[in-house]
Amino acid sequence: MKKVLVIILLITIGYFLVETFVDIPFGENRIGNIDANNNTVAGYYLSNTIEKTKVANVITAIVVNYRGLDTLGEVTVLFLASTGLASILYRRKEEEEDVERLNLPSSRLMRTGIRVLFPTIVLLGIYVFIHGHLTPGGGFQGGTIVATGFLLMLITYKGFNTNHNRMAWIESLAGLSFVGIGIWGLLSGNTFLENSSEVGVLNSLISGGLIPVIYIVVGLKVAVELTGILDILLKIKPKK
């Protein structure tokens, strides 16, 4: 009975969704010509990004510069998620000794392969967030790649442990420097998070003023937070 009701509900929702979206032609150019008279949001971003920010990746320019305050909020949400997860799964000191990391015995192939792959993956992640303003990717993606490397290490080696103290330091410093860059914009007489330094040359590594700096900071913060979340979630198996 419940299933029938749910399926009727889903069919109704699906019908109205399809009816709405069938009117939006797929692949149609709704932006129009990119020039000064273009008054769509996308047209503004596409025509002004190069001159104003000298950042090749328009999405990076939107995420970090035009909507920088949004990204600060996003990083805050991620921070709250990792803190919330840590406090929900909090254990007292004496309980801490009764748990061990979820750890299946890993084969020699896995152990040898991960030892080679781990630095490569971390390097790739760092590359992705340093080049966030030039190539696809950025702080969030690069941070996630770094965390993947740490996840492989955590599930393969029983003896591999993350240094919580150092991670907390990196996370706090990264968060503080994001806010500090925002306040630097205020101090230099502009608005919060205003990109107030020299913008550099398009398509070179040092371009876009403060945008790469912010993305590197975001990348470090995301990497550390995701590694922390994975570390906490893996340590749930009670010791027999």
Added chain:
Amino acid sequence: MQEQFNEIFIRYHEIITLGVYGTSIALILIGLYAVLIKKNLVKIVIGLTIMDAGIHLLFVGIGYIQGGTAPIFSPGYENAADRMVDPVPQALVLTAIIIGFAITAVALSLIIRLYKHHNTAKIDQIKFLKW
């Protein structure tokens, strides 16, 4: 070559439209079905992430432009602004993915706590409202 491609594209345009929008709407509905029907809390969270994926696909699909390139002014593409896809949905989806991840992480931690307390992750067997 380009003309041929355009011809094929026009012929199958309806199918592609239906494919992209249909897939994303189907993903949203499958996720909603899992959320409404499934009893296991982990499966409900999986349903939420499937819904997330559908919404992201829908967003990026609306922003697509036929024959468009990624909105990145790489060397050789400095003047290609006219055929770049809409960057705004992509930036929004980037935000949405992070928020979805945060929701999933917190939901899973709550499920772990509930499982430890009630020894079950079935939502209909958790009858006590207090811890």
